[in-house]
Amino acid sequence: SEIFDKELYQDNKLAGVVTGLAWTSVGGEILFIESSLSKGKGKLTLSGQLGDVMKESAITALSYLRTQADELGIDHEVFDNYDLHVHVPAGAVPKDGPSAGITMLTSLASIYTQRKVKSRLAMTGEITLRGKVLPVGGIKEKILAAKRAGIKEIILSVKNRKDIEEIDERYIKGLTINYVEAVDEVLDIALLKDKVKKPMKFVIDKKG
Amino acid sequence: SEIFDKELYQDNKLAGVVTGLAWTSVGGEILFIESSLSKGKGKLTLSGQLGDVMKESAITALSYLRTQADELGIDHEVFDNYDLHVHVPAGAVPKDGPSAGITMLTSLASIYTQRKVKSRLAMTGEITLRGKVLPVGGIKEKILAAKRAGIKEIILSVKNRKDIEEIDERYIKGLTINYVEAVDEVLDIALLKDKVKKPMKFVIDKKG
Amino acid sequence: SEIFDKELYQDNKLAGVVTGLAWTSVGGEILFIESSLSKGKGKLTLSGQLGDVMKESAITALSYLRTQADELGIDHEVFDNYDLHVHVPAGAVPKDGPSAGITMLTSLASIYTQRKVKSRLAMTGEITLRGKVLPVGGIKEKILAAKRAGIKEIILSVKNRKDIEEIDERYIKGLTINYVEAVDEVLDIALLKDKVKKPMKFVIDKKG
Amino acid sequence: SEIFDKELYQDNKLAGVVTGLAWTSVGGEILFIESSLSKGKGKLTLSGQLGDVMKESAITALSYLRTQADELGIDHEVFDNYDLHVHVPAGAVPKDGPSAGITMLTSLASIYTQRKVKSRLAMTGEITLRGKVLPVGGIKEKILAAKRAGIKEIILSVKNRKDIEEIDERYIKGLTINYVEAVDEVLDIALLKDKVKKPMKFVIDKKG
Amino acid sequence: SEIFDKELYQDNKLAGVVTGLAWTSVGGEILFIESSLSKGKGKLTLSGQLGDVMKESAITALSYLRTQADELGIDHEVFDNYDLHVHVPAGAVPKDGPSAGITMLTSLASIYTQRKVKSRLAMTGEITLRGKVLPVGGIKEKILAAKRAGIKEIILSVKNRKDIEEIDERYIKGLTINYVEAVDEVLDIALLKDKVKKPMKFVIDKKG
Amino acid sequence: SEIFDKELYQDNKLAGVVTGLAWTSVGGEILFIESSLSKGKGKLTLSGQLGDVMKESAITALSYLRTQADELGIDHEVFDNYDLHVHVPAGAVPKDGPSAGITMLTSLASIYTQRKVKSRLAMTGEITLRGKVLPVGGIKEKILAAKRAGIKEIILSVKNRKDIEEIDERYIKGLTINYVEAVDEVLDIALLKDKVKKPMKFVIDKKG
């Protein structure tokens, strides 16, 4: 039985919701990263019983996104005029590790651009502050969990290619696997051109 | 004997008071979530010996509510011009877990809209940041406690339907059980159209 | 021998000083809640080696008072223009629990209204955020301590009536016991109409 | 041998320096409370390895002083325009307990009024927020230490009179002992009319 | 096998990325220091599971850089108008010690000047607040790791010269080793004259 | 072998660098206190793995200096317009105790006045908030370490004279030892009239 609820988000109607892959001693799981924005002063809230490494991962993802704001068409004033909340359900399950890095980055990019996230896509990989994607562990278990959950496409670090090559082919059949070196490739794959229906319209306070 | 006082709130005269269901090793209990607002700068205070997961649950409920302010007719300026306090009596009993999520959200929605909460209604369920309702444990014990306390109607996650189906029918007789997938359904059921008597009138500081 | 000094406040000359009842393994005691205000920015200071539950109790009392400011004739600007300090002597004795809730609320109401507190009155009871009064433990021991200290009148939750009924009548003789359900009844009994001699005159900074 | 240096302050040239009496398992000691003010925004700094109770005692003394500012001729703006530092040498010796309360209050009153402190005077007693003086322990040991240090006059709570009466008279001979109930009596005895030489001149920032 | 990824940064296209040398019980490793700036108010964020000593090292490096702003042609306003993030991948590996001091300083100098960092260069050394370079441990292991990673040039404290002289010459062959006494020598070697492609253009908020 | 680097600062070219004397179970050592200022808002940063007592000592030194600003010709606005960092290399060695008090004070006085510190001078002594100098331990070991490091002149509390008198004369030969009672005597000896080359020019933000 699954710890996390694989049916929670079956579509991609909401911005800021992205599917990640977790790995515990009893096997792989999918999980969801949820982000939301509301008028504020740029405060960041993290919830879902996240450990220190996972919190640093979210903070690093946000710093990276801020340096890429122009390239992604994000008005930089939005960062200081909206509060950001990143939550990982289920809320009582402790979670840690760096492997949700690219999932968090994609969630943030989606919520700030209001662009849709590709459906039936999952990803796992550490990010660095300057946008590299590092390999992570538990690839076999994560792939099996992704298939059980109906995922069709995966994003991994190129350095995890060798882990995939060790898995029996029938487990991977039907899955498209994208190997990436850098975060911009992740966003090229994961973020659709279209915005979600009724996208947020960001309002910036004029001072002075 | 009950830990919490089932007669504390027998009516729905006050905005921001909602009945939840708790579950300990010695059985189910009802509890109350109380919210209040007073002029301030948007500070959030949580009390009642709440554990980390329960605190995160309240914070997640508030973030969700902020994203739904327009839809609920809440002036967004109220969030920054009033301090919010959420308390769970009895104040010396430690409480934790995610299952008060929808109860907290309903309490917040009621206090910010000043709308009445349906009477003799109780609820239990985790919320997610984007408004999903997740199943929780202890359903049988909670149902028994609700009946003992005179509750007539319950809100649960659809994923808890199977737990209800395992309970002997005579325990459920007389109870209306609502199964929901998302938070907006909770509010459709729990919040009455009418405001409480002498509703608060929110005053917003004009700056500049 | 008493831990706390029962002769500390024999009169009601000062606003913000209220007599409570405590209960330890060696018996009941009276204690005093002291509040003071001084020009500031609304900071709250708690001292007297208070435990977490007792601190939350003070914070809950303050939130309740703020929601009742209009009804009590308190100018809401005072909360943000004066710093509040609540102290419980003796300063080295650790104290905890929710039972000083109504005593704290009365102390706050007195200091912000500058109204006198009824003399030879003591009280014990938990408050909730929306103004209910919950029962507390150690009633018999507290009643004995109150009598030893010369107290003539007591306020308790109605839910503590059964504890009083179990006490031998000669211990209660000469004591007036008030049973209340809600905080407004506490203030009706405890706060006199008269202000203290030389009441503070609150000065509000005009901004802009 | 003494832990603290009894010759550190042999005169009363500096405002804000007051002699207290401490008590450890190896006997009594004198100690000094030092206060200083410098232009700032009202920050309070405490140093000298003070325990929680002693820190609360300093904070309570400051709150009391603020409520008495008018009576002592202190311009209330000084509290927000100067930073206050209270230090207790020797800096590496841990110190705790409420008995330095009146010593701290006297130190604060002296530094804010720039009035001299009576020389060869020592004191020990807890203060309450509303200005009462509570008895403390170790009176005999403290009296012996005061005499060894050349102290001529002592201030104690009236409730410590019984402790003095149990001491052999030859130890007290030559010492003037003042018993007080309230803090204003302490200041009447301890603060001289004269200001120190070259008193600080407080400068208040005008805003607007 | 290496803990850190030696191929992560094979070129010097990005400002703020510098190669350091670490040393654990199982041998030497190279690591990368990454810095980034984004519009803000001068907040400093450190991530990568850094220990206290390593955090102090980053803070000391930043203080030194600020005192040298004029000499390096950095507009001092940038420090208060941009948030700085320093990250050390991999994010889950705990790291501590002072030996990344000069690497951090070089990373900061590069990101604030947008100048390129010399490629195939690595360094290890503690910095002091006034710009001295102190020797560090594990030199032999670090040199071996540098060679394995394709490093061609090293910067060390002059006080580490004796450690190099104890290493068999064939291990050092092909490596240029620079011995320095002070931080300005480090920057002379490590920072190229050229800026990176598309350098950040710093925008300063005008107040008033 | 020495823990700290006795050759680190052989001259007095930099303001804010002062030599202290430390004492561990394996003998005496010299250490350096480094201070630096950079444009800011008056923040104080302490680094070098300092313990609580040593941190309080730095804070006390700064408070004392602020009260003496006029006498030392320091513009008081500098304290609020520059950030101060005090560092004690080596950064990974834990350090504690009050004996660096006068060394820290001298370092601060030098950096704020930009005056040179006398060369080949070392000092050890606790300071009090009002400028007294208290004796410290390990005098013999510290003296031996000072001589090994080429120190020619020492500053001590007069209360440490007896410790010097117990040392065999040949160890002290060639050392000038200054005994002081108060901090102003320390500065009279340690601070030269001349400023360092290229002294900082302090720039004060005009508000309004």
Ligand SMILES: [Ca+2]
């Ligand atoms: Ca990273």
Ligand SMILES: [Ca+2]
């Ligand atoms: Ca691209």
Ligand SMILES: [Ca+2]
């Ligand atoms: Ca959630």
Ligand SMILES: [Ca+2]
């Ligand atoms: Ca609906």
Ligand SMILES: [Ca+2]
């Ligand atoms: Ca309450």
Ligand SMILES: [Ca+2]
């Ligand atoms: Ca009433």
Ligand SMILES: [Ca+2]
């Ligand atoms: Ca007190």
Ligand SMILES: [Ca+2]
């Ligand atoms: Ca008087």
Ligand SMILES: [Ca+2]
């Ligand atoms: Ca340093």
Ligand SMILES: [Ca+2]
């Ligand atoms: Ca140079």
Ligand SMILES: [Ca+2]
């Ligand atoms: Ca001191």
Ligand SMILES: [Ca+2]
């Ligand atoms: Ca002098």
